[in-house]
Amino acid sequence: MNAPQTKAARQARIAALLNRSPIRSQGELATLLRDEGFTVTQGTLSRDLVDVGALRVRGADGELAYALAANSESPGSGGSRAKERLHRLCGEVLVGAEASSNLVVVKTPPGAAQYLASAIDRVGWDAVLGTIAGDDSILIVTRDPEGGAEVAAQLVQISRSEG
Structure with a gap:
Protein backbone atom coordinates (compact mmCIF):
# COMPACT_ATOMS: atom_id res chain seq x y z
CA MET A 1 0.00 0.00 0.00
CA ASN A 2 1.30 3.44 -0.89
CA ALA A 3 0.46 5.72 1.99
CA PRO A 4 2.05 8.91 3.26
CA GLN A 5 3.69 8.73 6.64
CA THR A 6 1.15 11.04 8.27
CA LYS A 7 -0.86 10.70 11.44
CA ALA A 8 -4.10 10.54 9.44
CA ALA A 9 -2.77 7.79 7.15
CA ARG A 10 -1.43 5.81 10.11
CA GLN A 11 -4.70 6.08 11.99
CA ALA A 12 -6.71 5.09 8.92
CA ARG A 13 -4.49 2.01 8.56
CA ILE A 14 -4.94 1.18 12.27
CA ALA A 15 -8.73 1.32 11.84
CA ALA A 16 -8.54 -0.92 8.75
CA LEU A 17 -6.33 -3.45 10.56
CA LEU A 18 -8.65 -3.54 13.58
CA ASN A 19 -11.61 -4.20 11.28
CA ARG A 20 -9.81 -6.95 9.41
CA SER A 21 -8.95 -9.31 12.27
CA PRO A 22 -8.65 -9.47 16.05
CA ILE A 23 -5.52 -7.76 17.36
CA ARG A 24 -4.76 -8.70 20.93
CA SER A 25 -1.92 -6.34 21.84
CA GLN A 26 -0.26 -3.07 20.95
CA GLY A 27 2.88 -5.04 20.13
CA GLU A 28 0.98 -7.12 17.58
CA LEU A 29 -0.48 -3.96 16.06
CA ALA A 30 2.94 -2.26 15.96
CA THR A 31 4.36 -5.27 14.08
CA LEU A 32 1.53 -5.17 11.52
CA LEU A 33 2.08 -1.45 11.03
CA ARG A 34 5.84 -1.91 10.69
CA ASP A 35 5.23 -4.58 8.02
CA GLU A 36 3.30 -1.92 6.09
CA GLY A 37 5.99 0.73 6.45
CA PHE A 38 4.71 2.63 9.50
CA THR A 39 7.21 3.00 12.35
CA VAL A 40 5.48 3.95 15.57
CA THR A 41 6.43 4.20 19.24
CA GLN A 42 4.31 2.61 21.95
CA GLY A 43 3.23 6.05 23.22
CA THR A 44 2.16 7.21 19.76
CA LEU A 45 0.33 3.94 19.15
CA SER A 46 -1.47 4.29 22.47
CA ARG A 47 -2.64 7.82 21.54
CA ASP A 48 -3.65 6.63 18.06
CA LEU A 49 -5.82 3.88 19.55
CA VAL A 50 -7.62 6.47 21.68
CA ASP A 51 -8.01 8.81 18.68
CA VAL A 52 -9.57 6.12 16.45
CA GLY A 53 -11.92 5.01 19.23
CA ALA A 54 -10.40 1.58 19.83
CA LEU A 55 -11.45 -0.36 22.89
CA ARG A 56 -10.35 -3.67 24.37
CA VAL A 57 -13.32 -6.02 24.17
CA ARG A 58 -13.83 -9.69 24.89
CA GLY A 59 -14.42 -11.63 21.69
CA ALA A 60 -16.58 -14.69 21.13
CA ASP A 61 -13.54 -16.82 22.00
CA GLY A 62 -13.28 -15.09 25.40
CA GLU A 63 -9.99 -13.36 24.52
CA LEU A 64 -9.48 -9.61 24.81
CA ALA A 65 -8.76 -7.81 21.56
CA TYR A 66 -8.87 -4.28 20.23
CA ALA A 67 -11.99 -3.26 18.32
CA LEU A 68 -13.32 0.01 17.03
CA ALA A 69 -16.22 1.52 18.91
CA ALA A 70 -18.81 0.37 16.32
CA ASN A 71 -17.84 2.64 13.49
CA SER A 72 -16.42 0.84 10.50
CA GLU A 73 -17.69 -2.53 9.40
CA SER A 74 -18.40 -3.44 5.80
CA PRO A 75 -21.97 -3.56 4.50
CA GLY A 76 -22.63 -7.26 4.98
CA SER A 77 -20.64 -7.98 8.10
CA GLY A 78 -22.90 -7.18 11.04
CA GLY A 79 -24.38 -4.24 12.90
CA SER A 80 -22.55 -1.03 13.65
Missing part, protein backbone atom coordinates in the same frame (compact mmCIF):
# COMPACT_ATOMS: atom_id res chain seq x y z
CA ARG A 81 -23.34 2.65 13.88
CA ALA A 82 -21.47 3.28 10.62
CA LYS A 83 -23.45 0.60 8.80
CA GLU A 84 -26.70 1.92 10.25
CA ARG A 85 -25.74 5.44 9.17
CA LEU A 86 -24.96 4.24 5.63
CA HIS A 87 -28.30 2.45 5.42
CA ARG A 88 -30.20 5.45 6.76
CA LEU A 89 -28.45 7.90 4.43
CA CYS A 90 -28.95 5.67 1.39
CA GLY A 91 -32.65 5.55 2.17
CA GLU A 92 -32.82 9.32 2.62
CA VAL A 93 -30.52 10.78 -0.04
CA LEU A 94 -29.57 8.22 -2.70
CA VAL A 95 -31.16 9.38 -5.95
CA GLY A 96 -29.39 6.90 -8.21
CA ALA A 97 -26.22 4.93 -8.86
CA GLU A 98 -24.78 3.99 -12.24
CA ALA A 99 -21.66 1.97 -12.96
CA SER A 100 -19.02 1.70 -15.66
CA SER A 101 -16.28 -0.89 -15.10
CA ASN A 102 -14.81 -0.07 -11.68
CA LEU A 103 -16.48 3.33 -11.36
CA VAL A 104 -19.82 4.20 -9.80
CA VAL A 105 -21.44 7.62 -10.12
CA VAL A 106 -23.88 8.20 -7.28
CA LYS A 107 -26.40 11.04 -7.41
CA THR A 108 -27.83 12.78 -4.34
CA PRO A 109 -29.79 15.95 -3.69
CA PRO A 110 -27.63 19.12 -3.61
CA GLY A 111 -25.48 19.26 -0.48
CA ALA A 112 -25.80 15.57 0.45
CA ALA A 113 -22.97 13.91 -1.48
CA GLN A 114 -20.25 14.49 1.11
CA TYR A 115 -22.37 13.00 3.90
CA LEU A 116 -23.10 9.86 1.91
CA ALA A 117 -19.48 9.53 0.71
CA SER A 118 -18.29 9.82 4.30
CA ALA A 119 -20.70 7.07 5.35
CA ILE A 120 -19.42 4.83 2.54
CA ASP A 121 -15.81 5.50 3.58
CA ARG A 122 -16.47 4.82 7.27
CA VAL A 123 -17.89 1.34 6.81
CA GLY A 124 -14.58 0.12 5.40
CA TRP A 125 -16.28 -1.59 2.45
CA ASP A 126 -13.67 -3.98 1.02
CA ALA A 127 -14.96 -3.61 -2.54
CA VAL A 128 -14.47 0.19 -2.43
CA LEU A 129 -11.03 1.69 -3.01
CA GLY A 130 -12.25 5.22 -2.32
CA THR A 131 -14.77 7.97 -2.91
CA ILE A 132 -14.67 11.52 -4.20
CA ALA A 133 -17.64 13.73 -3.38
CA GLY A 134 -18.89 16.93 -4.87
CA ASP A 135 -22.11 18.74 -4.05
CA ASP A 136 -24.63 16.28 -5.49
CA SER A 137 -22.44 13.53 -6.97
CA ILE A 138 -20.03 10.91 -5.67
CA LEU A 139 -17.47 9.00 -7.68
CA ILE A 140 -16.73 5.58 -6.17
CA VAL A 141 -13.72 3.62 -7.40
CA THR A 142 -13.93 -0.12 -6.78
CA ARG A 143 -11.00 -2.49 -6.32
CA ASP A 144 -12.29 -5.01 -8.86
CA PRO A 145 -11.88 -3.75 -12.45
CA GLU A 146 -15.48 -4.82 -13.12
CA GLY A 147 -16.87 -4.23 -9.61
CA GLY A 148 -18.80 -1.04 -10.20
CA ALA A 149 -22.06 -2.70 -11.18
CA GLU A 150 -22.17 -4.79 -8.01
CA VAL A 151 -21.45 -1.81 -5.71
CA ALA A 152 -24.08 0.31 -7.51
CA ALA A 153 -26.63 -2.49 -7.16
CA GLN A 154 -25.83 -2.90 -3.45
CA LEU A 155 -26.29 0.82 -2.81
CA VAL A 156 -29.64 0.84 -4.62
CA GLN A 157 -30.73 -2.27 -2.69
CA ILE A 158 -29.74 -0.62 0.61
CA SER A 159 -31.75 2.48 -0.30
CA ARG A 160 -34.82 0.40 -1.13
CA SER A 161 -34.66 -1.50 2.14
CA GLU A 162 -34.37 1.73 4.12
CA GLY A 163 -36.43 4.12 2.02
Whole structure:
Protein backbone atom coordinates (compact mmCIF):
# COMPACT_ATOMS: atom_id res chain seq x y z
CA MET A 1 0.00 0.00 0.00
CA ASN A 2 1.30 3.44 -0.89
CA ALA A 3 0.46 5.72 1.99
CA PRO A 4 2.05 8.91 3.26
CA GLN A 5 3.69 8.73 6.64
CA THR A 6 1.15 11.04 8.27
CA LYS A 7 -0.86 10.70 11.44
CA ALA A 8 -4.10 10.54 9.44
CA ALA A 9 -2.77 7.79 7.15
CA ARG A 10 -1.43 5.81 10.11
CA GLN A 11 -4.70 6.08 11.99
CA ALA A 12 -6.71 5.09 8.92
CA ARG A 13 -4.49 2.01 8.56
CA ILE A 14 -4.94 1.18 12.27
CA ALA A 15 -8.73 1.32 11.84
CA ALA A 16 -8.54 -0.92 8.75
CA LEU A 17 -6.33 -3.45 10.56
CA LEU A 18 -8.65 -3.54 13.58
CA ASN A 19 -11.61 -4.20 11.28
CA ARG A 20 -9.81 -6.95 9.41
CA SER A 21 -8.95 -9.31 12.27
CA PRO A 22 -8.65 -9.47 16.05
CA ILE A 23 -5.52 -7.76 17.36
CA ARG A 24 -4.76 -8.70 20.93
CA SER A 25 -1.92 -6.34 21.84
CA GLN A 26 -0.26 -3.07 20.95
CA GLY A 27 2.88 -5.04 20.13
CA GLU A 28 0.98 -7.12 17.58
CA LEU A 29 -0.48 -3.96 16.06
CA ALA A 30 2.94 -2.26 15.96
CA THR A 31 4.36 -5.27 14.08
CA LEU A 32 1.53 -5.17 11.52
CA LEU A 33 2.08 -1.45 11.03
CA ARG A 34 5.84 -1.91 10.69
CA ASP A 35 5.23 -4.58 8.02
CA GLU A 36 3.30 -1.92 6.09
CA GLY A 37 5.99 0.73 6.45
CA PHE A 38 4.71 2.63 9.50
CA THR A 39 7.21 3.00 12.35
CA VAL A 40 5.48 3.95 15.57
CA THR A 41 6.43 4.20 19.24
CA GLN A 42 4.31 2.61 21.95
CA GLY A 43 3.23 6.05 23.22
CA THR A 44 2.16 7.21 19.76
CA LEU A 45 0.33 3.94 19.15
CA SER A 46 -1.47 4.29 22.47
CA ARG A 47 -2.64 7.82 21.54
CA ASP A 48 -3.65 6.63 18.06
CA LEU A 49 -5.82 3.88 19.55
CA VAL A 50 -7.62 6.47 21.68
CA ASP A 51 -8.01 8.81 18.68
CA VAL A 52 -9.57 6.12 16.45
CA GLY A 53 -11.92 5.01 19.23
CA ALA A 54 -10.40 1.58 19.83
CA LEU A 55 -11.45 -0.36 22.89
CA ARG A 56 -10.35 -3.67 24.37
CA VAL A 57 -13.32 -6.02 24.17
CA ARG A 58 -13.83 -9.69 24.89
CA GLY A 59 -14.42 -11.63 21.69
CA ALA A 60 -16.58 -14.69 21.13
CA ASP A 61 -13.54 -16.82 22.00
CA GLY A 62 -13.28 -15.09 25.40
CA GLU A 63 -9.99 -13.36 24.52
CA LEU A 64 -9.48 -9.61 24.81
CA ALA A 65 -8.76 -7.81 21.56
CA TYR A 66 -8.87 -4.28 20.23
CA ALA A 67 -11.99 -3.26 18.32
CA LEU A 68 -13.32 0.01 17.03
CA ALA A 69 -16.22 1.52 18.91
CA ALA A 70 -18.81 0.37 16.32
CA ASN A 71 -17.84 2.64 13.49
CA SER A 72 -16.42 0.84 10.50
CA GLU A 73 -17.69 -2.53 9.40
CA SER A 74 -18.40 -3.44 5.80
CA PRO A 75 -21.97 -3.56 4.50
CA GLY A 76 -22.63 -7.26 4.98
CA SER A 77 -20.64 -7.98 8.10
CA GLY A 78 -22.90 -7.18 11.04
CA GLY A 79 -24.38 -4.24 12.90
CA SER A 80 -22.55 -1.03 13.65
CA ARG A 81 -23.34 2.65 13.88
CA ALA A 82 -21.47 3.28 10.62
CA LYS A 83 -23.45 0.60 8.80
CA GLU A 84 -26.70 1.92 10.25
CA ARG A 85 -25.74 5.44 9.17
CA LEU A 86 -24.96 4.24 5.63
CA HIS A 87 -28.30 2.45 5.42
CA ARG A 88 -30.20 5.45 6.76
CA LEU A 89 -28.45 7.90 4.43
CA CYS A 90 -28.95 5.67 1.39
CA GLY A 91 -32.65 5.55 2.17
CA GLU A 92 -32.82 9.32 2.62
CA VAL A 93 -30.52 10.78 -0.04
CA LEU A 94 -29.57 8.22 -2.70
CA VAL A 95 -31.16 9.38 -5.95
CA GLY A 96 -29.39 6.90 -8.21
CA ALA A 97 -26.22 4.93 -8.86
CA GLU A 98 -24.78 3.99 -12.24
CA ALA A 99 -21.66 1.97 -12.96
CA SER A 100 -19.02 1.70 -15.66
CA SER A 101 -16.28 -0.89 -15.10
CA ASN A 102 -14.81 -0.07 -11.68
CA LEU A 103 -16.48 3.33 -11.36
CA VAL A 104 -19.82 4.20 -9.80
CA VAL A 105 -21.44 7.62 -10.12
CA VAL A 106 -23.88 8.20 -7.28
CA LYS A 107 -26.40 11.04 -7.41
CA THR A 108 -27.83 12.78 -4.34
CA PRO A 109 -29.79 15.95 -3.69
CA PRO A 110 -27.63 19.12 -3.61
CA GLY A 111 -25.48 19.26 -0.48
CA ALA A 112 -25.80 15.57 0.45
CA ALA A 113 -22.97 13.91 -1.48
CA GLN A 114 -20.25 14.49 1.11
CA TYR A 115 -22.37 13.00 3.90
CA LEU A 116 -23.10 9.86 1.91
CA ALA A 117 -19.48 9.53 0.71
CA SER A 118 -18.29 9.82 4.30
CA ALA A 119 -20.70 7.07 5.35
CA ILE A 120 -19.42 4.83 2.54
CA ASP A 121 -15.81 5.50 3.58
CA ARG A 122 -16.47 4.82 7.27
CA VAL A 123 -17.89 1.34 6.81
CA GLY A 124 -14.58 0.12 5.40
CA TRP A 125 -16.28 -1.59 2.45
CA ASP A 126 -13.67 -3.98 1.02
CA ALA A 127 -14.96 -3.61 -2.54
CA VAL A 128 -14.47 0.19 -2.43
CA LEU A 129 -11.03 1.69 -3.01
CA GLY A 130 -12.25 5.22 -2.32
CA THR A 131 -14.77 7.97 -2.91
CA ILE A 132 -14.67 11.52 -4.20
CA ALA A 133 -17.64 13.73 -3.38
CA GLY A 134 -18.89 16.93 -4.87
CA ASP A 135 -22.11 18.74 -4.05
CA ASP A 136 -24.63 16.28 -5.49
CA SER A 137 -22.44 13.53 -6.97
CA ILE A 138 -20.03 10.91 -5.67
CA LEU A 139 -17.47 9.00 -7.68
CA ILE A 140 -16.73 5.58 -6.17
CA VAL A 141 -13.72 3.62 -7.40
CA THR A 142 -13.93 -0.12 -6.78
CA ARG A 143 -11.00 -2.49 -6.32
CA ASP A 144 -12.29 -5.01 -8.86
CA PRO A 145 -11.88 -3.75 -12.45
CA GLU A 146 -15.48 -4.82 -13.12
CA GLY A 147 -16.87 -4.23 -9.61
CA GLY A 148 -18.80 -1.04 -10.20
CA ALA A 149 -22.06 -2.70 -11.18
CA GLU A 150 -22.17 -4.79 -8.01
CA VAL A 151 -21.45 -1.81 -5.71
CA ALA A 152 -24.08 0.31 -7.51
CA ALA A 153 -26.63 -2.49 -7.16
CA GLN A 154 -25.83 -2.90 -3.45
CA LEU A 155 -26.29 0.82 -2.81
CA VAL A 156 -29.64 0.84 -4.62
CA GLN A 157 -30.73 -2.27 -2.69
CA ILE A 158 -29.74 -0.62 0.61
CA SER A 159 -31.75 2.48 -0.30
CA ARG A 160 -34.82 0.40 -1.13
CA SER A 161 -34.66 -1.50 2.14
CA GLU A 162 -34.37 1.73 4.12
CA GLY A 163 -36.43 4.12 2.02
